[in-house]
Amino acid sequence: MSQSHRIDGGQIDRSKTLRFTFDGLPYQGHPGDTLASALLANGVRLMGRSFKYHRPRGPLSSGSEEPNALVELRSGGRQEPNTRATVAELFDGLAANSQNRWPSLRFDALAINDRLNAFFAAGFYYKTFMWPKSFWEKLYEPIIRRAAGLGSVSREEDPDSYDKGFLHCDLLVIGAGPAGLMAALTAGRAGKRVILADEDFAFGGRLNAETYAVGQASGADWAAATVAELSSMPxxxxxxxxxxxxxxxxxxxxxxxRVSDHLAVPAVGKPRQVLWRIYSQRAILCGGATERPIAFENNDRPGIMLAGSLRAYANRWGVKAGERVAVFTNNDDGLRTAADLTAKGVEVVAVIDSRQGDEVIDTSGRLGLKSITVRDREGGTREVRVDALGVSGGWNPNVNIHSHHRSRPVWDATIAAFVPGADGPPGLLVAGSAAGVMSTHGALRTGRDAAIAALGLTGRADMPEAEDAPISITPLWHVTHGKGRAWIDQQNDVTVKDIKLAEQENFTSVEHMKRYTTLGMATDQGKTGNVIGLAIMAELTGRSIPETGTTMYRPPYTPVALGALAGRSRGKEFKPYRLTPSHHWAAEQGATFVEVGNWLRTQWVPKAGETEWRQSVDREVLATRKSVGICDVTTLGKIDIQGTDAGAFLDRVYANTFSTLPxxxxxxxxxxxxxxxxxxxxTTARMGEHEYVMTTTTANxxxxxxxxxxxxxxxxxxxxxxxxxxxxxxxQFSVAGPNARKLLQKVVDQDISDAAFPYMGAGNITVGGLRARLFRISFSGELAYEIAVPTRYGDALLRRLMEQGAEFDAIVYGTEALGVMRIEKGHVAGGELNGQSTALNMGLGKMxxxxxxxxxxxxxxxxxxxxxxxxxxxxARPVDPKGKLTAGSHFLEIGAAPVAANDGGWLSSKVYSPHVGSDIALGYLKGGDQKIGQRMRAVNLVGGTETLVDIVSPHFVDPEGERLRG
Amino acid sequence: MIIHHPILGPRDAQEFVYLGDAGLINRPDGMTAGIEAFHDYAYNRDNPAGEHRELWYHEQGDRSWLVVTRNTVTHEIKKVELARDVARAQGRSK
Known part of the structure; x- marks a missing residue:
């Protein structure tokens, strides 16, 4: 069966054939087709299963408002769930699959939910899965999630790239239907910088879907000619x-x-999608209008679609949705579908116009529409055999973007729809059917006038002739009949009954109704259903539609792939890190690295034969304390502070005094x-009378x-x-250990003896003539210096130090050994600088x-x-040297129950100290300065461990500081 | 949002870091004011629905601190000043 439902005409390229598959079966289409139009051309109406009841569904629409025909496109890392078949552009080799069904689309086991619908009404989950509470997370939610779902993700990495970009213009025109094209043409001819954006792959909007003439040409030809003129404008x-x-x-x-969504694979160097940020003080919303259906029993069968979409498939894509077609409408626009289809040779067997008192009350056909039941104005019913039904309940202007700043749309009774209200985004005008001006002439005129008004243009641009038919509509929201279900929101399976239940349970505010029934909360955000739902609520509560009001409109207008929002911020690029000057040297040694703040630092540098990280770290600590170790401390923040008030400034920002520092x-x-x-x-050094150098922690x-x-x-x-x-x-490098001075003296040009460069000395020096800074400071507790050279010489300096340090067995130590030595020395760092501690807590109150x-x-x-x-x-030190400590453990008195009231404090940092020969820790203990020498328990209820500890001075190494001054 | 920097012109809000109420400029003198005054300074803020003077830092730019007068309901920005000028106008010096 090849394109059995293809008819003449349309804007498809019949000279080329595209092959694609749906649920594994092969089909053919043409360039210009969407997946939905191509499937319909092949006689396929069943495209998905509904969210809750697993009802068989076909496309309701021909555009981005589509609630039903959601499919998975592609496979592997490019698999994309929940794609609307109505906007997926067909390409050769496209593989699409239906979703939310098992084992197959035609037979879905979970369709049992449809039979059990009495149990699945609005609020069902809230009322039913209440008890016992603990069952929700483990039992109910996983089952519900499996049963009620959309598509799946492949869990493979997306191989494509996504970009972000920035654009500026004088006028942004949103939507390229007749209003948008006319607005862009008017502004473009006036020489203004214009961006014209449309979600469709073809410009023209409804002009492509209708048979109207614009000037002497068809609407579609006028659109093509206008696009040609616009594309010639730089x-x-x-x-x-x-x-x-x-x-x-x-x-x-x-x-x-969507740069590459219409291709099997993006062209070389091209992203899949680009997220643009467009800056424009002036914009015109020409977003068109969306048709809404009418709710009647079983109005969700494949083959039932919006009347305007039915004729769009015929006019734009050369597709008849069925062999025998009926139309159900409450307005004149629906009649156009009957006229257009008849002109195309499609058999239209019935036109049911509710304004004449006729209504469709029910339908049949489980996997596709087989017949409709019509009740005429006298009350008689008849069954009409049809395989397609076009429904028109009127058109809703797409006010969304105009309402993104909380502007409330207002009700226009003449078109029975909400139109943009006051206080929209500053600089944003609305034209065409988005403004409630529904005729082609009106769209062209308001598009032109909006461009003139937005840009302050003078003179009036030429405008072609076009139809200007008035709107004739008598609202009909739902057909009153039997006890069956009539769908409002097809994607979330919300029916008229659910609205009634919400009203009955007093969820009558639209915001409450929305959340109680989930109306409009699916991926289509209720583009076709919301207004029907609130109109029915208005009826039920005896309020007017404007009194009932709308819910808020929020971005995005249609769903956005997370990849587009992430852009290039993926993997390592999500949080890039900087490399230290010693990175390449360390990498050559096979070092292990760790991310610290914005940096990648050396964590330890293993030697041959070391199989476990502690071997390397212990060796680095002992080697440093025995002779000399070098550590890259470039990552510490460095701030040069200069000026005649520099000292006074430091006195204000530091708790202690710096103006008196020599x-x-x-x-x-x-x-x-x-x-x-x-x-x-x-540490902060005074390099001159009015010149200081401050260092900060890496993190801050x-x-x-x-x-x-x-x-x-x-x-x-x-x-x-x-x-x-x-x-x-x-x-900057720390050089620490008893031989630190001997090593540095071989490298620097000045005398750095204890007399010439005493403890806490600082100064500008040279290294082989190169300008450098030297600070005699220590984080490890050893005789230590920090030496700084311009960054590009950092690698060379380290290599020099290692070369000259060979006679001292100099080693490089990483952040782990750094942490061990600072804890051994009792210096506060990350675990102690926790944003909750005072100087007094740290034992530094006198500072x-x-x-x-x-x-x-x-x-x-x-x-x-x-x-x-x-x-x-x-x-804190375990009484038994083999005892293990865990950071985060709490101090408890011996015999005290492990409850919050007895909590004495906690272990903030813990390491194994090769110097002490056991685990050691720093911690905050209530009244800790008076508890040195006591014995307590370190209890970790999370890990289930408990260790007897001695409370000791935080200085495990050289408490008198003799080594520092050596 | 776009902030019209008094020196650099219109800049995207992404270039800035937000701090909060511009009242933070009015720091009491620690040698004369007591704990009460500092408590009020450090913790108490008005939270107006409407016009709000607030501090923004042009971190990805020239490092200016700015006082931005912004309507918190509409995000309309009425005025942008250098915080240094505002501080001086309020009598702050050294």
């Missing part, structure tokens, strides 16, 4: 396959362009937040700089102080000077933060 950008998704603030619109010295600085909690720490490099700029600009605007971040400018104003000084004195029995930093 100031006009035509964007087909581009859906404008939403209106955002200040003239920003988002749009998704030139050539550095000092540990503690920075508080205004609420008195510790923000950051680091950006936020400290931001905070300093705030202080400088907003709090003390007249201070003479300038800041610049030099984090990336300097490669907060009360003699000067500084950020956080006042509030750090609050009663709650100065409790003498508050948390204090302590060390």
């Amino acid at each position: 100031n006009v950008r035509l964007m087909a396959r581009t859906t404008v998704l939403g209106a955002f603030d200040h003239g920003i619109y988002s749009a998704v362009e 030139v050539g010295k550095c000092r540990y600085g503690l920075m508080l937040r205004e609420d008195g909690i510790v923000f950051d720490d680091g 490099a950006v936020t400290v700089f931001r905070h300093l700029e705030f202080c400088r600009q907003c709090l003390w605007p007249d201070m003479d102080v300038q800041l610049i971040s030099t984090t990336e400018a300097w490669a 907060v000077s009360k003699k000067k104003d500084s950020i956080g000084m006042v509030l750090s004195q609050r009663e709650g933060l100065t409790d003498p029995n508050g948390y204090r930093l302590v060390g």
